[in-house]
Amino acid sequence: MKVRIFGLAIVLLAGLASAVNAQVVIDIIDGEVRRTPVAVVPFGWQGQGATAPLDVADVISGDLYRSGRFDPKPESDMLQKPTSGEDVDFDDWTILGIEAVVVGSVVQTGDNDYTVQFQLFDPFRQEQLVGYRMPATRGTLRRVAHRAADMIYEKLTGIKGVFATQVAYVSAQKRGNGSLYRLVVADYDGENEHVIMESTDPIMSPAWSPDSRRLAYVSFEGNRSSIYVQQLRTGNRIKASSEPGINGAPSFSPDGRKLVVTLGGIDGNLDIYTLDLTTKQKTRLTTHRAIDTEGSWSPDGRYIYFTSDRSGGPQVYRVPSEGGTAERVTFEGSYNARPRLSPDGKKLAVLHNDRGNFRIGIMDLARKDLLILSTGSQDESPSFAPNSEILIYATRAGGNGVLETVSADGLIRQRRSSGQADVREPVWSPFPRY
Amino acid sequence: MSHFKLILIALGTLALAGCPATSTIPDPEPTDSMPSDSSSADTDGYGNDGLRDGEFIDYDSGELPNIIYFDFDSSEVRSEDTDIVSRHAMQLANNPSARVRLEGHADERGSREYNIGLGERRAQAVRRLLLIQGAGTAQISTVSFGEERPQAEGSNEAAYALNRRVEIKYTN
Numbered sequence: 001m002k003v004r005i006f007g008l009a010i011v012l013l014a015g016l017a018s019a020v021n022a023q024v025v026i027d028i029i030d031g032e033v034r035r036t037p038v039a040v041v042p043f044g045w046q047g048q049g050a051t052a053p054l055d056v057a058d059v060i061s062g063d064l065y066r067s068g069r070f071d072p073k074p075e076s077d078m079l080q081k082p083t084s085g086e087d088v089d090f091d092d093w094t095i096l097g098i099e100a101v102v103v104g105s106v107v108q109t110g111d112n113d114y115t116v117q118f119q120l121f122d123p124f125r126q127e128q129l130v131g132y133r134m135p136a137t138r139g140t141l142r143r144v145a146h147r148a149a150d151m152i153y154e155k156l157t158g159i160k161g162v163f164a165t166q167v168a169y170v171s172a173q174k175r176g177n178g179s180l181y182r183l184v185v186a187d188y189d190g191e192n193e194h195v196i197m198e199s200t201d202p203i204m205s206p207a208w209s210p211d212s213r214r215l216a217y218v219s220f221e222g223n224r225s226s227i228y229v230q231q232l233r234t235g236n237r238i239k240a241s242s243e244p245g246i247n248g249a250p251s252f253s254p255d256g257r258k259l260v261v262t263l264g265g266i267d268g269n270l271d272i273y274t275l276d277l278t279t280k281q282k283t284r285l286t287t288h289r290a291i292d293t294e295g296s297w298s299p300d301g302r303y304i305y306f307t308s309d310r311s312g313g314p315q316v317y318r319v320p321s322e323g324g325t326a327e328r329v330t331f332e333g334s335y336n337a338r339p340r341l342s343p344d345g346k347k348l349a350v351l352h353n354d355r356g357n358f359r360i361g362i363m364d365l366a367r368k369d370l371l372i373l374s375t376g377s378q379d380e381s382p383s384f385a386p387n388s389e390i391l392i393y394a395t396r397a398g399g400n401g402v403l404e405t406v407s408a409d410g411l412i413r414q415r416r417s418s419g420q421a422d423v424r425e426p427v428w429s430p431f432p433r434y
Numbered sequence: 435m436s437h438f439k440l441i442l443i444a445l446g447t448l449a450l451a452g453c454p455a456t457s458t459i460p461d462p463e464p465t466d467s468m469p470s471d472s473s474s475a476d477t478d479g480y481g482n483d484g485l486r487d488g489e490f491i492d493y494d495s496g497e498l499p500n501i502i503y504f505d506f507d508s509s510e511v512r513s514e515d516t517d518i519v520s521r522h523a524m525q526l527a528n529n530p531s532a533r534v535r536l537e538g539h540a541d542e543r544g545s546r547e548y549n550i551g552l553g554e555r556r557a558q559a560v561r562r563l564l565l566i567q568g569a570g571t572a573q574i575s576t577v578s579f580g581e582e583r584p585q586a587e588g589s590n591e592a593a594y595a596l597n598r599r600v601e602i603k604y605t606n
Binding site: 178202204205220223224225244245246248249262264266267268270291293294307309314335337338351353358377378380381396399424425 | 535537542543544545546547548550551552554555557558561571575576577578579580582583587588589
């Protein structure tokens with residue numbers, strides 16, 4: 001397994017350079033939401049050396065900034081820098097209009113053992129909103145910091161944070177006459193990039209298992225398509241499907257025991273199948289002569305949503321996951337593809353042709369209205385964050401694929417990119433299990 | 435049957451000769467993997483049909499194009515390209531040991547997995563033409579790369595036109 005950590009400068013349009021020091025380029029391109037002014041005071045440190053192995057406050061501050069909802073003040077604006085609750089002078093923060101203050105410390109308790117603690121205060125009400133203490137090692141410090149940010153974010157917004165999640169994606173880099181394709185797993189903020197698969201043949205359609213421990217994907221090794229399921233920890237993989245013709249578009253069932261896949265067979269009629277990963281049994285769910293592909297389970301496991309052009313152009317249909325009659329789901333416009341349901345089951349993200357531009361659309365399944373979330377012309381591959389509030393997708397910039405995130409209401413949109421390769425097909429992991 | 439093929443070849447070649455579009459067809463893949471004796475059996479039969487001089491039948495010289503291009507949102511082989519497919523069919527019919535892999539491709543617009551479907555549809559269109567004209571099922575495999583292996587870079591119509599294609603690759 002190869003591990004690469006990108007060290008790239010951050011571009012910040014909102015003048016926060018001193019407060020945030022992330023590794024991915026993040027441009028805030030849209031922010032119609034008022035950012036709440038907050039302060040994450042530099043954490044105290046007790047241990048060997050002058051500073052802690054990780055600037056925990058910086059990680060938390062970066063998370064809150066990237067959420068698009070908060071404006072963490074730079075250290076230079078702070079009138080005091082307390083590291084524990086009893087030292088917080090609320091007036092020093094209310095006078096600056098700061099609505100939430102985070103203080104904390106990192107204490108070394110052993111050779112590779114640390115304790116991270118933090119407290120969140122509302123200076124106007126002069127009360128603690130949350131306080132927590134977590135053990136850590138050098139290897140887990142960053143994740144612990146993200147987890148602290150998740151707790152702070154949830155307390156302040158009522159929405160579960162996704163700062164401790166990961167994103168998998170495919171990158172392609174020109175090499176000779178062809179490209180080098182990589183399947184990459186990184187923290188949601190672009191840190192800790194791990195290349196888990198590398199090939200000179202295309203890699204496509206990564207999909208997370210519900211326990212975040214495996215990725216399914218399509219690889220064209222040997223000039224044929226096969227579906228693999230790879231364990232992230234060990235790098236071991238199994239070939240889940242390698243039938244003649246197309247083996248594509250894998251997606252896990254909510255219980256993680258099955259995949260929905262697309263098989264084409266020797267005559268190339270793409271249909272939706274479920275594949276039991278234990279028994280290897282395949283069950284055919286569609287038989288139409290049209291292209292049926294991109295199956296995706298509903299979170300309750302009852303339906304499989306898929307793309308079909310049985311009506312002419314591609315539209316979204318759904319079929320009961322145990323088999324049955326397919327029914328059409330999307331009707332707006334001539335092109336709706338790549339359906340993905342939000343984890344709360346309330347919204348459907350699609351790739352929509354918006355007057356010639358391929359953009360990410362989101363449909364409220366109860367109201368049936370389609371909201372266009374992105375502004376590019378070649379946007380694709382929408383994937384929901386596990387809190388159903390944010391989506392990640394691929395767009396094009398300067399001839400390369402880059403990743404953007406957008407809030408499900410369309411109000412906060414951000415671009416993120418590792419800047420080097422053509423990046424595509426981002427898929428957001430489920431919530432981590434602690 | 436062979437008479438029908440020859441008419442197709444003659445018509446197609448005439449169409450090719452007068453068609454400027456063929457100049458945009460890039461060099462075919464290296465042809466060293468093509469069976470070198472692919473034409474011998476065929477040319478034997480030509481004399482009976484009075485086409486003995488048959489110089490235009492150049493599939494033996496490695497100049498037979500092996501990329502078929504498609505119109506936007508279409509998986510129909512263009513009429514001017516049917517003769518190319520016919521000549522490949524003949525090559526396969528006359529060389530039962532020959533094998534081809536039809537690699538279908540799509541332009542970059544739209545969903546990647548749906549584009550896999552569109553590329554496969556194009557590969558299957560070529561496959562059906564090959565089968566109708568005498569190639570055997572076991573000689574042909576298909577794979578669709580969708581938009582994953584573009585021939586031309588760029589987000590413009592010229593690049594898209596080059597990327598909507600089927601590549602006919604001889605594998606032995």
